[in-house]
Amino acid sequence: MKIARITPAIVRCSLLGVLNATLVLAALPSPLYPTVNPTSPLMLAGDWVPADPHAIDFDALPRIPSRHVVVSDVIASGGDRVNQHNYLVHHAGRFWAMWSDGPGVSRGHGKVPGHDNPGQHVSFATSPDGLTWSAIENLTGAPDTGFGWIARGFWVREGKLLALASRYQGKGYHGEGLSLHAFELLAGELPRWGHLGLVFDDALNNFSPKRLPSGEWMMSRRDGNQNVHFLVGGTAGFDRWTSYPAAGYTDNAERPEEPYWWVLPDNKNILALFRDNSGSGFLLRAFSFDNGRNWTPPVRTNFPDAKSKFSGVKLPDGRYVLVSNPHPKRRDPLTLSVSDDGVIFNRMGYLVGGRHVDYPHVIEREGNLYIAFATAKQTVEVLQVRVADLAMLKNPLPRSP
Numbered sequence: 002m003k004i005a006r007i008t009p010a011i012v013r014c015s016l017l018g019v020l021n022a023t024l025v026l027a028a029l030p031s032p033l034y035p036t037v038n039p040t041s042p043l044m045l046a047g048d049w050v051p052a053d054p055h056a057i058d059f060d061a062l063p064r065i066p067s068r069h070v071v072v073s074d075v076i077a078s079g080g081d082r083v084n085q086h087n088y089l090v091h092h093a094g095r096f097w098a099m100w101s102d103g104p105g106v107s108r109g110h111g112k113v114p115g116h117d118n119p120g121q122h123v124s125f126a127t128s129p130d131g132l133t134w135s136a137i138e139n140l141t142g143a144p145d146t147g148f149g150w151i152a153r154g155f156w157v158r159e160g161k162l163l164a165l166a167s168r169y170q171g172k173g174y175h176g177e178g179l180s181l182h183a184f185e186l187l188a189g190e191l192p193r194w195g196h197l198g199l200v201f202d203d204a205l206n207n208f209s210p211k212r213l214p215s216g217e218w219m220m221s222r223r224d225g226n227q228n229v230h231f232l233v234g235g236t237a238g239f240d241r242w243t244s245y246p247a248a249g250y251t252d253n254a255e256r257p258e259e260p261y262w263w264v265l266p267d268n269k270n271i272l273a274l275f276r277d278n279s280g281s282g283f284l285l286r287a288f289s290f291d292n293g294r295n296w297t298p299p300v301r302t303n304f305p306d307a308k309s310k311f312s313g314v315k316l317p318d319g320r321y322v323l324v325s326n327p328h329p330k331r332r333d334p335l336t337l338s339v340s341d342d343g344v345i346f347n348r349m350g351y352l353v354g355g356r357h358v359d360y361p362h363v364i365e366r367e368g369n370l371y372i373a374f375a376t377a378k379q380t381v382e383v384l385q386v387r388v389a390d391l392a393m394l395k396n397p398l399p400r401s402p
């Protein structure tokens with residue numbers, strides 16, 4: 002498939018926009034918690050949290066019960082294939098999973114293979130219950146020579162299911178040739194996908210668009226230089242977006258990337274979390290008070306992180322869930338943390354571990370959480386967790402000796 006490069010206009014923050022954001026912050030009430038105090042590092046709190054959160058005994062966290070299933074496993078192939086970038090959605094009476102599926106570079110037995118090589122495509126499978134999965138099929142088709150596709154998540158827009166994928170010129174997405182595309186689920190008895198078109202040039206989103214309080218859609222965007230922006234729009238057309246810069250990469254000591262965001266309980270302000278690629282071992286956090294147009298500078302929080310991708314969801318009861326790798330030195334275990342206000346987390350439980358586990362995506366459906374993740378970037382696995390079982394996390398959690 003030959004894809005023409007189209008460059009939409011990119012709106013950049015002006016000095017006036019920064020001043021407006023500053024005035025908004027100054028007009029907010031006196032800070033009671035970091036929602037109105039963007040400079041605070043507090044994100045993990047509780048009597049069980051040591052002064053240095055890196056000292057938490059993550060392997061001793063309370064075990065959250067779950068049901069487990071493997072959707073795809075290419076480990077037996079000897080390390081020459083990669084499965085990663087897992088995404089889930091429920092649409093039209095079934096669950097859908099998608100992931101990047103491509104050639105890897107073996108790094109020896111038990112090692113994580115290289116990824117995002119040329120020739121990578123996006124695969125998918127479906128399930129009636131999130132636990133029994135269909136055969137694996139190719140969603141994007143084979144890429145052009147020298148290029149690859151990276152799975153970027155599902156988007157239900159105007160009742161239609163879209164699958165997003167970024168096209169890149171391998172190896173890796175950095176540099177020229179990066180563009181975000183949409184594939185549309187076609188009518189018919191068998192699941193078939195057709196290329197809908199370019200969503201935005203020079204873009205790698207982290208998760209699919211979500212609704213803002215304004216009614217617009219928003220999703221993150223990383224450009225070929227790894228700078229973080231947020232795309233706002235998507236209402237007039239799947240390809241109608243305005244890009245607002247949020248955080249630089251090479252000019253920022255913390256190296257923010259792979260953002261996730263949600264709307265806070267006031268249904269007005271927005272919080273974004275970032276992986277810190279500088280290796281601090283903590284998550285970064287920023288706020289927007291104008292529907293994603295302007296962002297406060299990312300601040301290093303006290304929430305530990307393995308320099309890995311994470312995923313979150315707001316539950317129907319108003320609580321917030323974050324699935325991540327909090328061990329600062331390894332992607333093991335995968336844990337689930339709970340917050341009542343979307344800002345400060347005070348409960349954490351163990352989901353799965355004992356091996357390299359990462360790249361989660363979590364959704365909620367009818368009282369259950371469905372969490373897709375990978376082992377050593379070579380599997381697609383799903384956990385089903387009952388939301389009711391999160392009540393077990395109210396008990397005090399262990400400190401390290």
